Amino acid sequence: MSDRFVSSRYRGMASTPMSSSVDRATRFDDVVNFSLGDPDLTTDPRIIDAAAADAHAGHTHYTDTFGDPELREEILAFYRQEYGYQPDPRELLVTTSGCHAMWLALESILDDGDEVVICEPYFTPYPHQIRLARGVPVVLSTLESEEFQVVPSRLEAVITPRTRAIILNTPANPTGSCLSRATKEAVARIAAEHDLIVIADEIYTLFSYGEEFEPFAMLPGMSERTITIGSFSKDFAMTGWRIGYVLAPPAVTMAMKDVNENNVFTAPSISQRAALHALRLREQIQPPMRALYRERLMHAYQRVCDMPGMSAIEPKGSIYLWVNITATGLSSDQVAERLFDEAHVLTIPGPAFGAGCEGYLRLAMTVGVEKIDEAFDRIARMDLFGGSPQR
Incomplete structure (x- = not known):
């Protein structure tokens, strides 16, 4: 289809890695999705109910x-x-x-x-x-x-x-x-x-x-x-x-x-x-959320520290882990592809956050500790990270 009606400012503009990750997440039925920073928690029902009541009130x-x-x-x-x-x-x-x-x-x-x-x-x-x-x-x-x-x-x-x-x-x-x-x-x-x-x-x-x-x-x-x-x-x-x-x-x-x-x-x-x-x-709502995400983040940080080929500085905030994978000798895109193809773990490659961010992956802690462990257990079995070659 011709793009002649599209502004020259937007012709050829690529979708962000964030939007493309939504499509990729559906490729396997057992994906552990660390890509988007969208909390897995549903909005507290007290908020939903109060907003609904206000809607009914006009x-x-x-x-x-x-x-x-x-x-x-x-x-x-x-x-x-x-x-x-x-x-x-x-x-x-x-x-x-x-x-x-x-x-x-x-x-x-x-x-x-x-x-x-x-x-x-x-x-x-x-x-x-x-x-x-x-x-x-x-x-x-x-x-x-x-x-x-x-x-x-x-x-x-x-x-x-x-x-x-x-x-x-x-x-x-x-x-x-x-x-x-x-x-x-x-x-x-x-x-x-x-x-x-x-x-x-x-x-x-x-x-x-x-x-x-x-x-x-x-x-x-x-x-x-x-x-x-x-x-x-x-x-x-x-x-x-x-x-x-x-x-x-x-x-x-x-x-x-x-x-x-x-x-x-x-x-x-x-x-x-x-x-x-x-x-x-x-x-009432925020303290448990804060504790939950801190627990997830620090748990994943420890798993990274124990993983050959990965490292990270201790996170001080947010809900993300910024993982250094330069020790693998591969690019961020290559590591992200292998994680997805071999372990069904979806991450965002570092260059999505700047051209100088080669050698990193971003992991969003929007899944529970059990899923975090499942993801890292799969990664540990990859030969890229010291496990036995996959068959």
């Missing part, structure tokens, strides 16, 4: 274009109660997911050709989202030997007169790392010196296993130049509800609201009600 209409007033009030209360941080209500906009929030932010702050620094390994959509907003992604490498911290001198080296923003993701997808307080302070200093915006992608706040999480906007002087991306997808197992929010300086939030009115108008009313009830129930 919450099936457009909401305020900034978001359901009750939800906005609850989000602001959450920041006060959890962090002692009090955003201005004018800074808050409810969005149709964290990904949509990121695109809205970029669309609202970038002029054509503006540059945005992203830290590699990065969440796969970042460069595409930047290009959608007619910006230019600039990759800043972070290294396993440095626990994937941002090195200030390397950050300053990639800043140019066209640099507009820096995207920070902590706890991080895909590495499982968390930026230290010293790293965040250094980034804040550089952002202030170069008059840059920091887009803080903070959708894994529940899954900070070492130090307690602190919003980037709370650093001295940073609330006026930080756009915070929040989401209910991972912290409440609500990926399918597609609900998120942003906190940003009021002028930026207003621009995002105006863009959004010409895009989806408002986030879904039912999803906003679900998010409201999730926040109100968080003390």
Whole structure:
């Protein structure tokens, strides 16, 4: 079929490894799927039931274009109660997911050709989202030997007169790392010196296993130049509800609201009600979720440490394990293919998260410990990892 009607910007664009993994997962009936970061947990029934009751009560209409007033009030209360941080209500906009929030932010702050620094390994959509907003992604490498911290001198080296923003993701997808307080302070200093915006992608706040999480906007002087991306997808197992929010300086939030009115108008009313009830129930819902994912992550980490040909640094957060497979002598794609073909274990090869990520695989801990053990038991039988050749 001819693609002459497709914009030249999108002709030949490849699907992301995330979407292609959905199709591959159906190839075998016993696949252990470590590919997508979609929690295997169903949204807590108390949230579902409360949202359904609200739908029956009439919450099936457009909401305020900034978001359901009750939800906005609850989000602001959450920041006060959890962090002692009090955003201005004018800074808050409810969005149709964290990904949509990121695109809205970029669309609202970038002029054509503006540059945005992203830290590699990065969440796969970042460069595409930047290009959608007619910006230019600039990759800043972070290294396993440095626990994937941002090195200030390397950050300053990639800043140019066209640099507009820096995207920070902590706890991080895909590495499982968390930026230290010293790293965040250094980034804040550089952002202030170069008059840059920091887009803080903070959708894994529940899954900070070492130090307690602190919003980037709370650093001295940073609330006026930080756009915070929040989401209910991972912290409440609500990926399918597609609900998120942003906190940003009021002028930026207003621009995002105006863009959004010409895009989806408002986030879904039912999803906003679900998010409201999730926040109100968080003390009952979230602690068991956090403990479960930490147990899974650390269990898989130990299995990796015991596996010839694999290694990883101890994950500090998120729900992902970033596995170094350079000792196999094969590429990430080759190892991922063999894991799938021989062990029926589905992973995402490192280069999906940046060209400099060869030699890694990402494993999402979205299956239980028994399935994790089943996967690693199968891998251990592969000759690639020291087992007997398969017959």
